[in-house]
Amino acid sequence: MVENVNLGKGEDQASTPEKHINFVEEIINGHLKSGRFGQIVHTRFPPEPNGYLHIGHAKSIALNFSLAEKYGGLCNLRFDDTNPSKEESEYVDSIKADIKWLGFDWEDREYYASDYFEQLYAWAVKLIKAGLAYVCELSAEEGREYRGTLTEPGKHSPYRNRSIKENLDLFAGMRAGAFPDGSKTLKAKIDMAHPNFTMRDPVIYRILHDHHHRTGDKWCIYPMYDFTHGQSDSLEGITQSICTLEFENHRPLYDWFCEKLEIHHPQQIEFARLNLTYMVMSKRKFLTLVNEGHVSGWDDPRMPTISGLRRRGYTPESIRKFCEYIGVSKNNSVVDVTILENHVREHLNAVAPRVMAVLKPLKVVIENYPADKIENLEAVNNPEDETAGNRIVPFTRELYIDHDDFMEVPVKKYFRLAPGTEVRLRYAYIIKCESAIRDEAGNIVELRCSIDLDTLGKQPLDRRVKGVIHWVSADHAIDAQVRLYDRLFSVEHPDKVEEGEDFTSHLNPDSLEIIEHAKVEPSLLGVKASERFQFERVGYFSVDKDTTPEKPVFNRIVSLRDSWARITRNS
RNA sequence: UGCCGGGUGGUGAAAUGGUAUCACUAAGGUCUCUGGUUCCUUCAUUGGGGGUUCGAAUCCUCCCCCGGCAACCA
Numbered sequence: 035m036v037e038n039v040n041l042g043k044g045e046d047q048a049s050t051p052e053k054h055i056n057f058v059e060e061i062i063n064g065h066l067k068s069g070r071f072g073q074i075v076h077t078r079f080p081p082e083p084n085g086y087l088h089i090g091h092a093k094s095i096a097l098n099f100s101l102a103e104k105y106g107g108l109c110n111l112r113f114d115d116t117n118p119s120k121e122e123s124e125y126v127d128s129i130k131a132d133i134k135w136l137g138f139d140w141e142d143r144e145y146y147a148s149d150y151f152e153q154l155y156a157w158a159v160k161l162i163k164a165g166l167a168y169v170c171e172l173s174a175e176e177g178r179e180y181r182g183t184l185t186e187p188g189k190h191s192p193y194r195n196r197s198i199k200e201n202l203d204l205f206a207g208m209r210a211g212a213f214p215d216g217s218k219t220l221k222a223k224i225d226m227a228h229p230n231f232t233m234r235d236p237v238i239y240r241i242l243h244d245h246h247h248r249t250g251d252k253w254c255i256y257p258m259y260d261f262t263h264g265q266s267d268s269l270e271g272i273t274q275s276i277c278t279l280e281f282e283n284h285r286p287l288y289d290w291f292c293e294k295l296e297i298h299h300p301q302q303i304e305f306a307r308l309n310l311t312y313m314v315m316s317k318r319k320f321l322t323l324v325n326e327g328h329v330s331g332w333d334d335p336r337m338p339t340i341s342g343l344r345r346r347g348y349t350p351e352s353i354r355k356f357c358e359y360i361g362v363s364k365n366n367s368v369v370d371v372t373i374l375e376n377h378v379r380e381h382l383n384a385v386a387p388r389v390m391a392v393l394k395p396l397k398v399v400i401e402n403y404p405a406d407k408i409e410n411l412e413a414v415n416n417p418e419d420e421t422a423g424n425r426i427v428p429f430t431r432e433l434y435i436d437h438d439d440f441m442e443v444p445v446k447k448y449f450r451l452a453p454g455t456e457v458r459l460r461y462a463y464i465i466k467c468e469s470a471i472r473d474e475a476g477n478i479v480e481l482r483c484s485i486d487l488d489t490l491g492k493q494p495l496d497r498r499v500k501g502v503i504h505w506v507s508a509d510h511a512i513d514a515q516v517r518l519y520d521r522l523f524s525v526e527h528p529d530k531v532e533e534g535e536d537f538t539s540h541l542n543p544d545s546l547e548i549i550e551h552a553k554v555e556p557s558l559l560g561v562k563a564s565e566r567f568q569f570e571r572v573g574y575f576s577v578d579k580d581t582t583p584e585k586p587v588f589n590r591i592v593s594l595r596d597s598w599a600r601i602t603r604n605s
Numbered sequence: 606u607g608c609c610g611g612g613u614g615g616u617g618a619a620a621u622g623g624u625a626u627c628a629c630u631a632a633g634g635u636c637u638c639u640g641g642u643u644c645c646u647u648c649a650u651u652g653g654g655g656g657u658u659c660g661a662a663u664c665c666u667c668c669c670c671c672g673g674c675a676a677c678c679a
Contacts, residue, residue, distance in 0.1 A: 054619050054627085082679050117678065174677050181675060185606050188675090219677055229608040231675050240677040259679050283609060283674050304610085306672095311616085359628080361618045363611090366672050370616050373629055383642060418642070449640080458638055493638080502638050571639045598640040600631095 056362040058097070058303055062105065062274055065301065071273040075107030078272050079133070079140075080147075080263065082114045083125035083247070085317040086332045087132045087340045089353065089374070090308040096357035097305070098276055099138040110270055111140035115148045116262045118246035126247075132340040137350045147266050148248045154257045154265060155209065157295050158220055158239060162201045166294055167238065168194055169204040170221045177219075180226070181234050187227035188234045194223060208241055211254045215241050222261075224290065232287045236260055264288040265297065272300045278307040279364065308360065309368040312521040313338050314528050314537055328541055329522070335578075335589050336522040336545055346519065347566050347576025347591035349385075352378040368527065375592045382566060382574045382591070387415045387422060390460065390504040391554040391569040391588075393516055394437035397480045397508065400465060403431045408507075411490075413461040425557050429462050432508040434553045436572075439503040440481060442470060447601065449501040451481070457501040460570060464489040464499050504570045511553035515587045517578065518547040554586070561586050568594075 055063070065071055077098040081091065102109035111133065115121045133140070161167035170193045172180060182188030196204075208218055220239035228234050238261035243254045267275045275288075282304045292299035309315055314323075315338060323329045323337070332339050335346035343353065356377040360369050390413075409429040416422035435451070444452040451457045456466045464486045471480040486494065493499075524542040531537060558567075563579040573593035580587045 056618090060621095080679095084679085114679065120678075177677075178675070183606090183675060184608080187607095216677065221677095231608085234675085237677050242677085256677095258677075263679085279610070280673055281679090285609090306611085359617080363618070365611060365617085367617060370630070373617070376629070379641090388639080388641095417639085447640095460638060462638090464638095491638090499638090501640085504639075568639085568641085571641070573641095594639075594641050596640070601640080 054361075057364070058101065058274070058276060058305065058362055059104075061301065061303055062101070065273065066105075070301075074271075074273055075102060075105035076110070076271055076273045077102050077107065077276060078110040078112050078267065078270060080112045080114045080266075080277075081129050082117070082120075083122065083129060084117070084120040085125060085320070087129055088315060088320070089310065089338045089340070089343065090315050091132075092136060092340060092353055093308045093357045093360070093362075094276070094278070095133055095136060095138055096354055097362060100358070101274070101276075107273075108143065109138075109140060110143040110145055110272070112145040112147065112266060112270065114259070114263065114266075115146055115246070115248065116257055116259060118242060118244040118249075118256060121247055123247045128341065132344075135340065135344060135350055137354060143270075145266070145270060146248055147262050148246060150262070150266055150269055151249060151253055151257070153269065154262060157265060157291075157297075158205065158257070158261070159202065160295065161222065161238075162205060162220075163198060164294065165198060165223070167220055167222050168196055168201050169208070170194070170219050170235075170237075171217065172219075174216060177237070181231065182226070190226055191221070191235065194235070205239075208239065208255050209253075211243070213241055215243055217241060220255075222287075222290075224287075230283055230286055232260065232284050233290070236287060260284055260287050261291065264291050264300070264302070265295070267300045268292060268295075268298045271298060275300045275302045277302060277304055279304050279366070304364065305362050306364050306366055309366075310338065310374065311368055311371045311526040312523045312528070313371060314523070319537060322538065323522075326538065328538065335517070335519050344564075345578065345589065347564070347574065347589055348378050349381050349566070352381040355381070371521070378592055379574065379595070382568065384418050385416075386566050386568040386574055388413075388417075388568045388570050389555050389558055390427065390506055391514070391516070391552060391558075391572065391575075392434045392436050392504065392506050392511070393518075393549055393552045393569075393572065395434040395511075395551070395553045396437045396440060396478070398433045398435050398465070398483055398505070399480060400431050400433070400483050400485045401468065402484050405431050407431065411461050427461060427555055427557070428507045428510045429459075430507045430509055433459070433505045434508055434511060435459075435481075435503055435505045439501075440467070440470075440478070442478065445602070450503055451483075451501070455501075456486075456497075456499045457503050458489075458499050459505050460502050462490065462505070463487065464494065502571075504572075506553050506555050508553075510556045512556055512558055513585060514552045514554045514558070515580075515585060516549040516552040516575070516590065517587065518549065518590045520545045520547075552588075554588075558586060566591065 079095050079098045099109045170191045180188050219237045221235045222238050224233045226234050239255050242256050285302045288302050333341035333345045356374050410426045411429050412424045413427050439450040441452050451467045456464050458464050465483040467483050469482045470478045473479045522545050523540045525540045528537045528540040561577045563577050566576045568574050574591040575588040578587040578589045
């Protein structure tokens with residue numbers, strides 16, 4: 035029907051789909067066309083080192099670094115460390131490790147806003163000399179009162195009209211440590227009646243007798259974000275300064291400082307931050323989760339932190355693709371977490387070696403198979419990747435299969451094992467269930483089966499056996515701990531809470547199930563942390579750092595799509 | 606209430622005055638020694654009203670809804 039399909043290039047088009055240009059790229063194209071910044075594109079990722087990075091940051095990182103790459107420019111890493119009381123070098127290290135893990139490289143351009151303190155100070159003096167800044171002695175609370183409200187304009191500080199000389203002396207005194215914390219601030223003199231609060235004489239310097247992670251005790255006054263960010267961008271020759279929507283109100287101030295200081299003036303561009311269903315995404319809430327013990331730490335595999343996703347087993351490729359896929363816009367949106375999950379499935383389907391692992395072991399004894407016989411059967415490592423090769427799995431008289439693969443009274447369309455029915459053991463033979471053995475409590479603890487030895491590598495001609503199940507040899511199986519992770523919250527929007535509740539009331543009580551004695555195939559002996567596998571018919575798993583040579587520990591990254599579970603759920 | 610943003614299927618994004626497009630989810634089907642993968646099919650007239658126009662998601666206008674802003678945080 036469609037005539038304009040280019041058949042010759044069809045595969046190329048599929049692998050590199052015609053990507054729509056997002057609004058940020060449109061703006062950049064405009065800059066390139068007008069020559070506002072010449073033909074240069076220079077972005078930056080500016081984290082505050084006061085917490086761990088999360089998937090929302092990954093969106094910003096991917097955006098900034100990818101834009102630079104796409105336009106043949108550069109992207110800096112800059113730590114926005116203007117608040118000494120909250121920032122630590124521990125976070126600097128983790129942030130750098132996370133960005134590297136994601137696969138981005140700032141090369142030698144690792145900058146710190148604190149490196150610009152001296153220049154920032156000089157610019158503050160310049161503002162004072164231009165009559166555009168003054169030392170104010172209103173307390174924080176008084177400052178709030180003077181700022182006015184949504185509907186009423188603010189009023190002028192009584193200190194607003196000091197002489198330039200007095201301001202200069204006072205500001206020098208602030209730097210010299212002559213005044214206690216909170217006693218004075220330096221404010222920009224703009225417009226107390228401005229409809230935008232950020233323009234109502236904003237504080238640009240405050241007194242903080244605090245130790246800074248990089249400048250030590252050199253300073254006791256520190257610049258505010260608004261007086262730092264744009265100037266830092268300017269010093270680094272940034273062209274497009276990309277940030278999230280909540281800074282939109284700050285753009286007039288960003289512009290004001292660049293203009294009044296007469297310095298290189300980057301363009302601030304705001305985009306919508308990432309939200310995911312079944313997740314919260316703020317440092318404060320993460321802290322609550324950690325401090326109240328709902329998770330084991332910032333790198334708990336259920337956390338949407340980069341370190342959590344990494345430990346869970348997510349691949350950096352899948353996170354990058356996800357970030358590209360969701361796009362960039364100014365719409366406040368909530369992305370369905372299944373999209374993230376599908377990206378990691380897609381990647382792991384292509385690259386993860388397949389193995390057999392039995393999570394809930396049920397012993398199977400094949401009565402017509404010799405007790406002393408061991409057959410080494412060949413299994414495909416990855417049907418999606420011919421180069422992955424084959425491996426050997428030992429087959430013996432006593433096996434384990436998964437409890438879920440047996441039903442004493444099978445429901446309709448169930449084609450796994452049941453009394454009297456047959457099933458294919460993956461890569462091995464067809465067996466038939468002859469009887470089930472119970473313990474005293476009535477639980478089924480063992481199956482007695484018979485084998486059809488004429489079914490290895492071929493289908494029987496006289497009948498169709500549809501079910502295929504995984505198994506491990508009881509004698510050869512390795513004992514493993516398996517941690518089944520699920521969504522941390524049980525509702526799509528955990529932030530939406532009733533009166534008197536908070537987001538923790540939506541925690542999913544079943545977000546972690548630990549299986550102490552799973553049985554996995556012997557090829558898994560000696561696995562190393564962060565290796566990833568597909569447990570056939572079950573899901574994708576990665577080796578946790580808690581693994582020991584004696585006992586491997588696996589984290590479930592994500593289950594396989596399970597259309598059987600869907601059928602049973604719907605009926 | 607003031608200012609700034611934003612409203613396109615259940616979800617995320619396209620379409621920049623000219624046939625509402627691409628994915629995800631969901632549902633159904635195909636294939637299969639993974640109930641995985643693959644492949645196929647189905648699912649919106651763009652927040653609402655009015656206007657301009659041969660023609661509007663796109664332009665004008667009024668209204669509605671959602672988000673952000675009143676830290677000496679970023």
